[in-house]
Amino acid sequence: MTSGRLKLCGLFMVLATAAPAAAMASGMGMMGGGQMPSTSPAMPSGPRYNAAEEAKSGAAAFDAGRFKDAARYFEHVTEVEPKAAVGWYMLGMARAAAGDDRSAVRAYEKSVKLDPVRIDARRDYAVSLARLKQADKAGAQLDGLKSEAASCNETCPQASDLKAAIAAVQQAMTPTQAAPGPAARLDTPANLLFAASQAGDLAYVRAVSLINERRYPEAMASLDQAEAAFGPHPDILTYKGYTWRKLGRLDRAEADYKRALVMAPGHRGATEYYGELKVIRGDLAGARAMLARLDGECAFGCAEAEDLRRWIEHGGDPAS
Amino acid sequence: MDRARRRSGLLIAAAALALGAAAVPSAPPLKAMRWLAPGANAARLLTRRPVECLKAPGDPVQAYLVELGRAAFRDPLLLGGQAARAGLACETCHQNGRTNANFDFPGLSGRPGTADVTSSMMSSHRGDDVFDPVPIPDLGGPKATLKISQAPGSDALPHFIHGLVTEEFDGPEPPPAILAGLASYVRALSPAACPAPASEPVRMEEAMGDARRAIRAAIAALAHGDSRSAQVMIQAARSALGAMAERYAGPALAPARQSLAVADLDLAAALAATRGHDPSATGRLTAWLGRSQAMATGLERDAPRSLYNPAAFAAVETPRTGN
Numbered sequence: 001m002t003s004g005r006l007k008l009c010g011l012f013m014v015l016a017t018a019a020p021a022a023a024m025a026s027g028m029g030m031m032g033g034g035q036m037p038s039t040s041p042a043m044p045s046g047p048r049y050n051a052a053e054e055a056k057s058g059a060a061a062f063d064a065g066r067f068k069d070a071a072r073y074f075e076h077v078t079e080v081e082p083k084a085a086v087g088w089y090m091l092g093m094a095r096a097a098a099g100d101d102r103s104a105v106r107a108y109e110k111s112v113k114l115d116p117v118r119i120d121a122r123r124d125y126a127v128s129l130a131r132l133k134q135a136d137k138a139g140a141q142l143d144g145l146k147s148e149a150a151s152c153n154e155t156c157p158q159a160s161d162l163k164a165a166i167a168a169v170q171q172a173m174t175p176t177q178a179a180p181g182p183a184a185r186l187d188t189p190a191n192l193l194f195a196a197s198q199a200g201d202l203a204y205v206r207a208v209s210l211i212n213e214r215r216y217p218e219a220m221a222s223l224d225q226a227e228a229a230f231g232p233h234p235d236i237l238t239y240k241g242y243t244w245r246k247l248g249r250l251d252r253a254e255a256d257y258k259r260a261l262v263m264a265p266g267h268r269g270a271t272e273y274y275g276e277l278k279v280i281r282g283d284l285a286g287a288r289a290m291l292a293r294l295d296g297e298c299a300f301g302c303a304e305a306e307d308l309r310r311w312i313e314h315g316g317d318p319a320s
Numbered sequence: 321m322d323r324a325r326r327r328s329g330l331l332i333a334a335a336a337l338a339l340g341a342a343a344v345p346s347a348p349p350l351k352a353m354r355w356l357a358p359g360a361n362a363a364r365l366l367t368r369r370p371v372e373c374l375k376a377p378g379d380p381v382q383a384y385l386v387e388l389g390r391a392a393f394r395d396p397l398l399l400g401g402q403a404a405r406a407g408l409a410c411e412t413c414h415q416n417g418r419t420n421a422n423f424d425f426p427g428l429s430g431r432p433g434t435a436d437v438t439s440s441m442m443s444s445h446r447g448d449d450v451f452d453p454v455p456i457p458d459l460g461g462p463k464a465t466l467k468i469s470q471a472p473g474s475d476a477l478p479h480f481i482h483g484l485v486t487e488e489f490d491g492p493e494p495p496p497a498i499l500a501g502l503a504s505y506v507r508a509l510s511p512a513a514c515p516a517p518a519s520e521p522v523r524m525e526e527a528m529g530d531a532r533r534a535i536r537a538a539i540a541a542l543a544h545g546d547s548r549s550a551q552v553m554i555q556a557a558r559s560a561l562g563a564m565a566e567r568y569a570g571p572a573l574a575p576a577r578q579s580l581a582v583a584d585l586d587l588a589a590a591l592a593a594t595r596g597h598d599p600s601a602t603g604r605l606t607a608w609l610g611r612s613q614a615m616a617t618g619l620e621r622d623a624p625r626s627l628y629n630p631a632a633f634a635a636v637e638t639p640r641t642g643n
Contacts, residue, residue: 062610097610120607160592164585171582193406193441194354194426205427208402209440212490213447269405300562300584301555303397303404310492318492 049076051087058090067098078107085115092124101128119145119158123165130172142169154292192226192235201229207239216246234264242273245280253277266297272304279311287312349569349627349636351407357424357432363633367522370418373460373514374505382504384540385497388549389505391534392498393417395556401490402442408489409559410502417509419458429453437488445487460509470507478503495548497541524564524623528616531560535587535605535612538594542602547594550601554591558584564619567627569636576622579615586611 058073074091081087092107108125111118126141149162192204207222220243227236241256254277260270275290291312294305310318348354353362374390377383392398394411413420413435421433428436430453437454440447457466469476481502485491494502538553561580568576590604627633 059606063606065610065613067610093607093610097614120604157596160585160589164582164589167585168582171578191354191406193402202427205441209447212401212440212442212444213449214444295588299581300565301397301558301588303400306397306492306555307400 049080051077051080051084054080055087055090058094062090062094062097067094070094071098071100071103078110083114085111085118085121088114089118089121089124092121092128096124096128101131104128105132105134119148119161119165123168126169127172130169135173138169138173142166142173145169154296192230192233201226203229204236204239207243211239211243211246214246216243219243220247232259232263234260234267234270237263238267238269238273241270241277245273245277250277250280266293268294268297268302268304271297272308275308276311276317279316284312284315350566352412354406355408355412355423355425355429357422360422360424360432363630363637365422367628367630367633368519369415369522370458370460371515371518371520372416372418373509373511374417375508375510375513377504377508382508384537384544385501385504386508387533387537388498388501388541388553389503390417390501391530391537391553391556392494392502393505394530395552395559397555397559398485398494398498398552399489399491400486401444403489404491413456414459416460417505418460419456423456442490443488444490459506460511460514462511472507477506481506495546495552497544497546497549498552501549522628524567524619524626524628525616527560527564527567528612528619531557531564532609532612534560535609539602539605542594542605547597550594551591554587554594554605558587558591561587568619568622569627573622573626576619576626579618583608583612583615 054073054076058070058077061067061070061073071091071094074087074094077084077087078091088107088111092104092111095101095107096104105125105128108121108128111121112125115121122141122145126138126145129135129138129141145162145165149159149166152159152162154163193208203222203225207219207226210216210219210222220240223236223240223243227233227240230236237256237260241253241260244250244256245253254274257270257274257277260267261274264270271290271294275287275294278284278286278290287308291305291308294302294308298305348362350362350366352366356362356365374386377386392410393414394409396404396407396409396412398404398410399408408425411417413423419433423429423435424432425435427441428439430436430451434453434455436451438446438448438450438452440449459466463470468480478499482494482499485494485499485502534553534557538550538557541547541550541553561584565577565580568580586604586608590601590608592598593601593604623629625632627636
């Protein structure tokens with residue numbers, strides 16, 4: 001290992017153990033397969049700046065929203081360590097946050113050339129290019145990310161990074177213009193717990209309570225009543241499946257979950273409980289596939305995904 | 321006959337007359353509209369809230385715990401079962417750490433501002449088959465009026481909160497620092513810290529501030545080597561973004577929702593990194609804080625047309641006959 005590499009590793013170790021606000025740089029070095037440079041250029045009269053200190057100050061300034069100051073510190077880092085992709089990346093981020101995409105692109109470009117694997121740098125490079133209306137170059141980066149995501153097939157460790165990166169670049173490339181006029185209604189999926197009360201039939205609500213009381217045969221009768229009132233509804237089918245599962249009838253549980261998912265392919269409850277059923281059957285791969293669906297379905301997170309995740313980690317009901 | 325059953329009977333009769341058969345009504349724009357009384361003025365009630373009476377601790381350890389607790393208090397995913405799935409958080413009943421005089425959850429509330437804390441609808445542990453809603457206490461009120469001792473040396477409060485999370489709402493076991501943080505947050509609420517006036521507008525800036533505070537708390541938790549608490553904080557920030565997205569309703573504000581969705585994907589990736597003990601997690605979160613400032617600028621621009629604005633809210637609110 002060269003002295004330059006040792007020096008840079010030291011830089012990131014310092015940052016890794018520094019105050020949280022300044023720890024950004026250490027993480028940056030690890031994101032998306034980033035790598036350290038092998039050498040540092042010979043400095044005729046020694047480095048003007050201490051890279052670790054400058055990076056730490058830059059990270060703190062960035063965290064405080066002083067992006068121009070942060071950019072100045074990171075410029076110093078790149079002067080001392082011009083072959084460190086992470087330094088150029090941080091410089092690009094600070095410049096972009098300060099609203100200077102044109103300068104940010106130059107920094108990102110160097111970062112991407114030094115380390116073509118970094119997902120975060122490619123993403124932010126493409127976002128800045130898109131903001132500068134350089135659609136061809138942004139599109140090329142997007143294609144690369146998409147191709148990588150296709151190979152990954154949502155199973156590689158970088159899956160969530162690639163998904164976030166693609167979404168960010170796509171958003172930057174195709175910003176939907178806000179139409180004039182007031183906001184319209186948001187279409188929120190109906191939850192039968194509330195909708196049933198509103199419609200004047202509390203059989204479903206009673207069934208939920210009975211399930212919590214572990215009175216499964218009575219819960220099933222209430223669910224039948226709810227189904228008679230509302231017709232087949234994915235919420236009702238999901239709880240019927242759950243109740244069958246508790247009654248030991250896994251085959252009927254599975255049938256109801258499947259029916260719910262045919263009616264509402266993204267139904268969170270049915271996906272979660274079907275995943276749990278797969279855990280019970282020892283089909284962890286199947287359960288993970290259900291979890292991947294939930295993670296894709298649940299913008300902003302959801303209890304269903306977290307509960308299924310705990311089931312998978314525990315290899316069964318975590319409450320047992 | 322209790323109130324819930326009376327209401328049920330009336331609604332059944334009304335529905336039978338009006339519909340012939342029950343139909344599933346559409347969902348309201350905001351989840352919080354589901355637990356307002358029928359006929360309540362959602363545009364007025366959901367655009368103001370009580371002020372928070374938080375006395376910031378001088379001790380850094382306590383300050384850290386209060387931030388953990390404050391964020392967890394606002395996240396439905398702290399709770400489990402039906403509560404989490406419906407979108408209820410501690411803060412739903414205790415808006416800004418206070419009370420919620422308008423909370424009217426079907427089957428759970430008597431008069432608005434009450435809740436049956438021993439209902440089987442929410443709990444598989446504490447259901448007593450008796451509809452006995454009680455007034456929701458103001459946690460920012462005088463300590464002497466609260467039933468649980470908040471004395472710093474007493475473990476009554478953390479014990480009570482633990483039971484509330486894991487039994488009353490069937491939530492998963494919270495990490496120890498989160499539980500301690502919830503107790504610290506509740507202890508830090510004090511009438512002496514109440515600013516005037518008594519209520520404040522619900523604003524995008526505070527919502528974004530909550531998300532950013534949660535991420536700062538996540539970074540601090542990682543610095544403490546507490547990955548589990550960091551995960552809770554990241555999820556709390558995601559929930560805060562989700563609540564903001566609800567307010568940017570309708571096709572006209574799709575770009576605002578899109579920017580929130582992209583920010584959420586970043587946090588989802590950071591959460592995955594945190595779960596995997598990836599050392600890049602802190603860097604991702606700090607980068608997110610930087611990006612969030614630019615996003616906030618766009619959201620601020622669109623806020624007048626969002627449901628943060630009472631006038632815009634009133635313009636889109638559909639007259640409701642029930643929850």
